Amino acid sequence: MITITHEDFDPGAYIDAARDRQIGGIVTFTGIVRDDGITAIELEAFREAALQELEAIGEEARSRYAIQSVDIIHRIGTLSVGDHIVLIVVGASHRGDAFRACEYIIDRIKETVPIWKKEHLEEGSRWVPGEHS
């Protein structure tokens, strides 16, 4: 499943759902709101384009690595320290492709998916600068 949602998710449920007789390893990445002295963080997406881009990244990962399944869940809305931001679950016959595909997917998300973060602090708020233009 590839989705953008306001709702929290249970990584364990997605790991269980990825199980299959052909899958020998499941690698996950969970992004979490870090305590950088913030009171909250707000995630904004160009939802239609972001979903289209996440689908494309999932397809790229499938064509580059021998993997059987890809799930990407990205949250938007107002989040607090410790909240989940993103979950990537990759299932493959062998661990090497699962690890590499998972890293590829999170790196590509940071490069191209139109999602932004605004940090709220006691003294105001600031947009997190993107690294790729």
Place this chain on the structure above:
Amino acid sequence: MKITVRAFARFREVVGDVTALDLPEGSGLPALLAALASRSDESRDLLVDEQGTIREHIIFMVNRKRVSRSALDSIILAEGDEVAIYPPVAGG
């Protein structure tokens, strides 16, 4: 011709989330940006430099396809197009 502009993140805060523009036939992205920039001093500072050149950090999508920097000047917009403008992304 009618063009819809959608802006996101910091750009949304300055330009507004959805803007309907009426541009002359044959207009491209520089004309669209000039129209947006003329709406307020804050918009102008955000979108173009002192020479009126499109600022480098702006990312464009036309009908949800990313426009490469080298194609910025060559795209001709058409009636009903949706143009998105936004700063470098920071998701994940």
